[in-house]
Amino acid sequence: MRRVSRIAVAGVATAALAVTVSACGSSSSESAGGGKKNLGLALAYDVGGKGDQSFNDAATAGMEKADKEFGYKSAAVEPQDGESDADKVQRLETLAKQGYNPVIGVGFAYAPAVKEVAAKYPKVTFGIVDDDTIKASNVADLVFHEEQASYLAGVAAAKTTKSNVVGFVGGVDVPLIHKFEAGFKQGVEDTKKGVKVKSQYLTETAAEGGFASPDKGENAANGQIDAGADVVYAAAGLSGQGVIKAAAAHKIWAIGVDSDQYKQAALAKYKDSILTSAMKDVAGAVFNLAKSVKDGKPQTGEVRASLATGGVSLSESNPVFKNNADVQAAVKKAEEGIKNGTIKVKTS
Template identity: 35%
Template sequence: MKKKMLAVLLAGTMAASMTACGGSNSNSSAETTAAAAKEEASESAEKTGEAAPSKDASEFKIGLITDVGGVNDGSFNQSSWEGLERAGEELGVTVNYLESATDADYAPNMETFVDEDYDLIISVGYMLADATRTAAEANPDTKFAIIDDSSIDLPNVTSLIFHAEQASYLVGYVAGLTTKTNNIGFVVGMTNETMNQFGYGYYAGAKDANPDITVQQFNANSFADSATGKTMANTAITNGADIVFQAAGATGLGVIEACQEAGVYAIGVDSDQSSIAPNTVLTSAMKRVDNAVYNAVEELIDGSLEGGVQSFDLAAGGVDIAPSQDLIAPEVIDAVNEVKEKIVSGEIEVPADKESFEAKYGDVYQLD
C-alpha cells in the first residue's frame, strides 16, 4: 500500500495555500477522511501482518521546523509546509510549524515540539541535522523526519532525499538551448555535498545542450539574504548572463528580482516559482518535498513510517521541471522531454558528486 500511496501522491498537484496556521480539522469531512484512513490502514495491517494504528488520525500531531529561510521563502520551506497543510486538511491530523530565525533556534524549536508530545517532527534541510540527531537520540519514542540529509542513522529518523541533480540538469538543458548570449549564471545558497548537486546538474545539462556555453557561479553563503542574491545576479547579468538559476532559498528571491528588473530570465528552485514573476521565471527545478512530507504523514498514521532513507528521483516523480512552460520554446520542451526519458532509462547518468562530474566535464565547477 505504501508504494501505491506514494505513486498517487507524486502524481498530485501542489497545494496552493500559503497560510501559516496549525491545527486539526474537526469538520465532518476531515473526520470522515480520518476514519477512512484508519479503516484502510487496519485492513492493510491484517494483510501484511503489520501493527494496526493505535489511534485516530485526528489524534496525531505533526510539527515542521523551517531553516532560516522561513516558511514564506517561496521555495523549500514553503513547499514543505504546503505538503503538511494538505495533510492536515485531507487526513485530519493536527499540524503546526516553527520558524528558525537563526541556527540557534533549531534546538529550542525541537524541544518545544517534543515537550508538546508531537508524534512526528519534520526538519526542513540539512542545516538542522545536528539538532535533529540530538533530539532523536534523547527521545527515541518520538519520530523525526529530515529533508535533504541522510547522515542520521537512528531507527526513529526518516531521511527524505531528492535527486536534485536530475531536476537541475533539466533546467540547465533548457538554459543551454534558450540563451542568446551563450552565458548563464548560477547562485547557490551555500556550498556542500547536498547543494553542489544543483550546480553539477545545472552545469552538466547546460553543457550537454550547448558546448559553447559559459556558466558563471556564485556562492551567497546564506539562504536568507535576498540583497546578496540580487547583487550576485546583477554581477552575472553585467558579465553577460541572460539566464540565472538560483538554488538559494529566500536568497533566491533577490536573484529573481534582479532578473526581472534587467529583463532577463531567472530559473526557480524547489517549487514552481513562476507566480513570483510570471514573465521572468523561465522554469523551475522542482523537488516535490510537499508530496514527500504528505507521504510521511500517511505512513505515520498507518504505522509504516520507518527509520532510514527514502529516495525521490525523476522516475518516481520526486523531481522534475515545473509544469508552467509558457516561456519555453516548443522545440526546447520536446528536447527536454527526450532527455527526461534518457535519464529515466539510464542512458544519461547525471553527475551527483565531484568525482563523477569531473570525470566527464573536468575541473570546471568552482564552488566546492
C-alpha cells in the same frame, strides 16, 4: 530585525520556546510524549522560514495537505537568527513532548539535533529534509536527486540562451548546493557546446544569510547579467527571489527552484521572467511521512526521490517554455536518458 521563534497555531503557551501550540486530538494514535493523542505533524523550518516561496513553503504545503486529509492542526516553527544546535534540540524536544508525530527538521542544518532528539524519543518518528547521514530506526532521511532536475534546467537554459552565457547562483557553498550546480553545468554542456556557465555562491555558511538574503541574490545576479548572462538559475532559498527580481528588471530569464515559482503569489509580478523551475517534491515527502505515521507504518531510513519516482521535475507553467517545441524535445530526451541510465548526472 531578529526573527522570533514561533509555532504558527494558537493555543496553550509553552514556556520553553515562548511559543504557542494547539491540540486537535482528532487522531487516536498515541504519541511518545507521554501518551497524548497525536496532534499531527510538526515542521521546524530552515533558514528563510515560511514565505520563502521555495523550500520551506513546499514543506508547508505538505503539512497543510495532511491537516486537511487527517483533521490535524499541525505546528510550524520559525528559526531564530544565529541559533545554535542546542536551540534546535530544545525546539524538537518541545514538539515531541507536546504530542506531535512526525517531527520534521526542514533542512540539513537540523541533522545534529534530529539525531540527538530521536534517540531520546524512540516512539516518535522524526524526519529530516536534505540529509542522509542519520541512521536510526525512527528517522526518515527525506532526500532528493536535485542534480537530475538541475540537469534538465541546464538543458532548458542552453536551448534558450542567445548570449551563450548563463549563470548559477548558489545560496551557500555546501555539498547540497554543489549538486544543483553540477547537474546544471552538465546539462548545459551536454546540450550546447561553447556556452559559458558563471557560478557564484552568496556565502560560505548559512549563518551569513546565503539562503535568506534577497539583496545578496539580486546583487549576484546583476553581476552575472552584466557579464552577459541571459539565463540565471538560483538554488538559494529566499535569496533566489532577488535573482528573479534582477532577471525581471533586465528582461532576461530566471530559472526557479524547489517550488514552481511561476505560480507563487509573492512572485507574480516577476512571473513572465521565470522560464521554469527545477522542482523537488518536498510537499509530497512531508505528506507521505505524515501519512505513514497515520497508517501505523512509519517510513524510516533513506527515502530518496528522483525523476523516475516523480519526486523531482521541471515545471511547465510558463506558456513560453511549455509551447517551445525545440526546448521541450531536448528536455524530454534528457529526462528519458536520465531515467534509463544512459545519462549519468554528476553530483559534484
